[in-house]
Amino acid sequence: MRRLSRSVLALATVLALASTACGDDEPTVYGVAGSEVAQLQGNLLPNQILGLNVAEEDVAETLELIDNTYVDQLSVYSFRLGELLQATLQVGHFGADAGGAQAVDYWKDRRFRLGLVNNIGGSAPREVRLGGNPVWLTTGTNQQLSIWFHEEHFFVLATRADFTQPRSLLRELLEVTP
Amino acid sequence: MNRLLTRPLIALFVVMGLLSTACAGGDTRDAEDVVRDSIRSSETQPRRFQYIDETPEVTYSVSGVYEDDFRYQVAFSIDGELVYEEVVQDDRIAVRVHDERALELLRRPDEAEELEGEIGGIVGDITGEGTDGEGTDGEGTDGEGTDGEGTGEEDTGADTTGEGAEDGGAEVEAAAQDDVTPVGEEGELTDEEQVEELLLSGVWVEDVVGAPSLLPSATTPDIGEDPVYDALTVLRYTQSAMMEGWAVDRYDPDSITYRPQEDPFEPPSAEDGEYERWDYERIFLPSKSQVNESGQQQPPSMSHLRKMVLYLDEDGHVIRVEEQVDIRRRLKDLREKYDIIPPEGMSEDEQAFWALEKINFLRGMTGEDPIRFRSLSVRFDDVGDESLTVQMPTGTTITSLLVLRNRGSETGRPPEPPEEGPDDGDDVADPEVAPPADGDG
Numbered sequence: 209m210r211r212l213s214r215s216v217l218a219l220a221t222v223l224a225l226a227s228t229a230c231g232d233d234e235p236t237v238y239g240v241a242g243s244e245v246a247q248l249q250g251n252l253l254p255n256q257i258l259g260l261n262v263a264e265e266d267v268a269e270t271l272e273l274i275d276n277t278y279v280d281q282l283s284v285y286s287f288r289l290g291e292l293l294q295a296t297l298q299v300g301h302f303g304a305d306a307g308g309a310q311a312v313d314y315w316k317d318r319r320f321r322l323g324l325v326n327n328i329g330g331s332a333p334r335e336v337r338l339g340g341n342p343v344w345l346t347t348g349t350n351q352q353l354s355i356w357f358h359e360e361h362f363f364v365l366a367t368r369a370d371f372t373q374p375r376s377l378l379r380e381l382l383e384v385t386p
Numbered sequence: 387m388n389r390l391l392t393r394p395l396i397a398l399f400v401v402m403g404l405l406s407t408a409c410a411g412g413d414t415r416d417a418e419d420v421v422r423d424s425i426r427s428s429e430t431q432p433r434r435f436q437y438i439d440e441t442p443e444v445t446y447s448v449s450g451v452y453e454d455d456f457r458y459q460v461a462f463s464i465d466g467e468l469v470y471e472e473v474v475q476d477d478r479i480a481v482r483v484h485d486e487r488a489l490e491l492l493r494r495p496d497e498a499e500e501l502e503g504e505i506g507g508i509v510g511d512i513t514g515e516g517t518d519g520e521g522t523d524g525e526g527t528d529g530e531g532t533d534g535e536g537t538g539e540e541d542t543g544a545d546t547t548g549e550g551a552e553d554g555g556a557e558v559e560a561a562a563q564d565d566v567t568p569v570g571e572e573g574e575l576t577d578e579e580q581v582e583e584l585l586l587s588g589v590w591v592e593d594v595v596g597a598p599s600l601l602p603s604a605t606t607p608d609i610g611e612d613p614v615y616d617a618l619t620v621l622r623y624t625q626s627a628m629m630e631g632w633a634v635d636r637y638d639p640d641s642i643t644y645r646p647q648e649d650p651f652e653p654p655s656a657e658d659g660e661y662e663r664w665d666y667e668r669i670f671l672p673s674k675s676q677v678n679e680s681g682q683q684q685p686p687s688m689s690h691l692r693k694m695v696l697y698l699d700e701d702g703h704v705i706r707v708e709e710q711v712d713i714r715r716r717l718k719d720l721r722e723k724y725d726i727i728p729p730e731g732m733s734e735d736e737q738a739f740w741a742l743e744k745i746n747f748l749r750g751m752t753g754e755d756p757i758r759f760r761s762l763s764v765r766f767d768d769v770g771d772e773s774l775t776v777q778m779p780t781g782t783t784i785t786s787l788l789v790l791r792n793r794g795s796e797t798g799r800p801p802e803p804p805e806e807g808p809d810d811g812d813d814v815a816d817p818e819v820a821p822p823a824d825g826d827g
Binding site: 289335374375376 | 426429430431454455456476477595597601772795800801803804
């Protein structure tokens with residue numbers, strides 16, 4: 209496992225805000241302390257995809273800085289051609305809400321998902337459908353972002369703007385089911 | 387062992403933190419919401435389509451299968467004659483040119499040509515030349531100007547299943563890389579002319595990483611420049627048209643405001659699965675007092691002249707779109723508000739053409755694109771049929787398809803992975819300053 213450092217400090221800042229979700233009619237979500245956020249279990253990805261070397265990154269130290277977050281599990285993967293980073297994939301698992309045994313699966317709520325998606329990237333996300341799955345596409349600085357959900361997991365794929373196979377990589381990763 | 391993922395990850399994580407605004411508004415839905423939701427839900431459905439864009443000069447027909455946003459195949463015809471096929475599967479694109487007219491239309495304009503076209507159009511407008519509807523856009527980058535007779539016949543002969551499917555093409559991984567002919571490895575067929583020569587030979591040509599983007603961008607072609615793009619994005623176009631219009635109303639021939647003499651479209655046909663029809667109301671022509679920032683009177687736009695209707699099926703999916711640019715019924719307004727008064731003795735059709743030339747002259751003066759005198763008809767079949775699939779043709783020749791507008795990559799293939807070296811554990815390069823992934827820009 210590789211270890212991330214400076215860049216994930218930003219992660220701490222934003223995850224900490226995650227618990228202030230919605231209004232009164234929205235489900236109350238009990239946050240998870242960053243120190244309690246675990247890595248996803250099992251090997252989600254093969255060592256290579258489309259000729260890219262895949263490695264899981266270590267974000268544990270950064271997660272410890274977060275007080276409260278939606279996610280109770282999180283893993284970040286890198287995709288490199290040689291040494292050059294081509295893409296990253298972030299896979300998160302939404303934590304349970306306050307309902308206990310009567311918990312509402314808030315992550316299934318389309319409004320919740322759209323609210324999350326609409327705050328990602330530098331342009332208005334556009335919904336497309338790939339193999340029956342809704343995927344939201346947007347852009348960041350010199351990168352393309354793809355966001356999708358699978359049950360209580362969410363995925364954010366960031367690819368370099370000049371990466372030549374973003375769609376093929378996305379198609380491969382849509383098959384990933386934690 | 388620290389490795390820096392740097393900026394891409396930073397941006398990624400920043401957005402996660404903005405979850406707090408993940409709430410939505412109320413549930414009130416008006417007519418526009420109904421139509422917008424129908425368009426949106428239809429955009430994401432697999433479907434077959436038949437797109438016909440008819441102008442007095444030429445008729446473009448595009449038919450095909452849309453599996454999803456990254457997988458589709460089309461057959462493009464001009465005046466009923468198949469001229470071009472295209473299959474896209476994720477990053478891959480394969481094309482086959484059947485007629486030089488397709489290449490003339492879809493050839494990527496270089497910057498100098500585009501600039502020359504724009505200047506030419508403006509000069510033509512100012513001098514009064516080129517007001518015959520062909521020169522207002524300079525070099526004809528609006529996609530018109532082919533010498534077809536505009537028969538208006540639908541292209542029913544195009545193979546909407548794609549010949550690639552007949553070839554038994556397999557999935558991405560199995561696209562028989564052994565079965566393709568690499569081009570350009572020894573300096574052959576590497577410049578644009580040679581690629582064009584290859585395309586005109588009628589073989590399937592593939593760019594493995596050159597699929598076009600259908601998302602709106604700075605390079606999005608104007609209507610008519612790329613009928614294939616227009617056909618694939620027509621539902622987005624209908625949504626834009628709705629936003630530009632005054633309102634949408636459900637078709638109701640019993641309504642006190644319904645005017646059958648101004649309705650050129652058919653009522654919904656239950657036999658064809660048309661459950662309801664929604665009509666776009668166009669906005670009134672600007673009054674003489676309405677001026678732009680330069681103090682000039684606002685010229686008419688498509689939203690003033692367009693008549694458009696959508697037909698929905700029982701599930702609320704759009705299954706048919708009809709649009710007409712209607713000037714005949716605006717002649718009186720154009721006379722009163724723009725002093726556009728056709729010469730005496732003209733038929734109504736001739737007056738409409740004459741008026742359109744004047745409108746485009748006004749639009750050219752304010753730097754706006756000319757309006758095309760067209761009718762659009764689109765039909766969608768098998769909407770939501772998950773069994774619709776697209777397969778790449780086999781036996782393709784691989785090269786760059788950058789010669790085509792909005793398509794192609796520099797090399798036509800993905801970069802080779804670098805030779806493995808010892809991993810010293812250093813930080814990876816910053817993607818924003820590192821050389822491009824394919825090594826050749």
